[in-house]
Amino acid sequence: MDKVLGIDIGGTSIKAGMFSTEGELQATAQIPTGEIVGEADFAVVTEGLKKLLEDNGATADDVVALGLDVPGPVDDSGKVGMLPNIKLDPEGLQAALKRAFPHANLAFVNDANAAALGELWQGTAKDASSFVLVAIGTGVGGGVVTDGKIVSGAFGAGGEIGHITVNRDETASCGCGRKGCLEQYASASGIVRVYEQECAARGTEPVALSGPTDTLSVFNACSTGDEAAQAAISCMCDYLGYALAQISVIIDPQMYLIGGGVAGGFKLFDEELHAAFRKYCLVPSKDARILPASLGNDAAMYGSAFQAMHG
């Protein structure tokens, strides 16, 4: 039976899913890894994947496609760019996988793009031909789909929507070195940063936070009437709605999906985000839908598998 593997590469482990070619997730495995740079490391990955298959009645020969997502740029030709956050030799791993799974088409995908493809295959965007996934986590990533295909970009920067400039008056620098990026206000760390600024401006005490990306506590504070928390969420909605309006005058997608950790609070900011988008967008695009993504942390695993099948 033909199988497809989708693999989400993290800093300390990889998460692998075994799919049917129709997109049914049949089994998953977590494989602990360190850096993935030498033959011994590659063998940990290939053996872990073979075990997943064998535990579920399949073999390496059944694998027709195998996709991996990476936290960094992958250009239109499938070439992996710089990966600042993980130790991975993509070419070495690719060669090892090619030997272990000789019938498989291999593909690397950027992680946010993979999440978008997952939503396209089996998630909220299943019947959409154009949409943009906004992945709000520590940063803001994105996946742009037009005509049913991911737009990786000629230089691998397609979907870097966290770096749309939304405030030309910002004095603090973004991680990218530029100033006033969406990510500075609408990421988990951005929401917490703005919340703390709003508390300071009001002379109020912030609620206890478990860390610099603890938006859950900010959302909870908002629900109980914390004005600084409400202001931080309004700031996020305003800048995010503004950024989506800029995307709409360029590619005018059918829908936007909000994914990543912050998506859990979608109901809390749904209305305000819609209102901000409609305030800033060009009239024809005002009916674009804004919806929560549905596959959660599994989206990239689904999308990596999909890309390997169709890329």
Next chain:
Amino acid sequence: MDKVLGIDIGGTSIKAGMFSTEGELQATAQIPTGEIVGEADFAVVTEGLKKLLEDNGATADDVVALGLDVPGPVDDSGKVGMLPNIKLDPEGLQAALKRAFPHANLAFVNDANAAALGELWQGTAKDASSFVLVAIGTGVGGGVVTDGKIVSGAFGAGGEIGHITVNRDETASCGCGRKGCLEQYASASGIVRVYEQECAARGTEPVALSGPTDTLSVFNACSTGDEAAQAAISCMCDYLGYALAQISVIIDPQMYLIGGGVAGGFKLFDEELHAAFRKYCLVPSKDARILPASLGNDAAMYGSAFQAMHG
């Protein structure tokens, strides 16, 4: 012999080109029209096209594809939206054309999108898989191509790059009702408007202008050392470079083409525009090329034909 017709619909006439399926422009005709809303008007168009074919050794039966561009939105499904600047019944014309050219695949395309497709077929973008045409005329239009296909948009607003917001502090309104759109600074009328403002601020006399879109005189003034003209062109370059940088973080195209009337002055602002783009863009996209379009006023005619063949 199979023929393809590309038709550029203007306010007082249509310009039609007869092409081979390989993209060779074999003959053109200008057909005077008024409004195109009734059977008599449609007959003027169909008879004019038949004469173009017959004068050049072909017949209506040879036409395998027939594309028309319109100055307004056309969505992903090919449906024509509101056309404020011309009197045209697209459905009536389509039915008349279907009767006159029974073997032809018909397609409507937005004019800026058609110009982009023309450049993709036979112009500067011939080998590109992703690029954005920036058509600078009275306004600023655009055509976005990803993976070799035009992005019309779910609501027909794809490529409306003249409405990217570049200045949130603007107090004057754009034609779209919003404020601070690229078009307010980088269109022909925008350049002239900024030039006149710069002259007023300096207390200098503007050069004689033939009208509100006479950028040629502004460019000439710049070449002879007019500081207000230089300031207007710098303003255009800064906002346009900024807008292209926003496009790059979303779809990251290989190249940008500058078309429309202002493209004639490309050499004058080439360097300054590149510098502005590189100042604002995310690092990986800094090698995106910015080039002049090459088909001039014929681009939309080429692109309409191409879309009808491939759409």
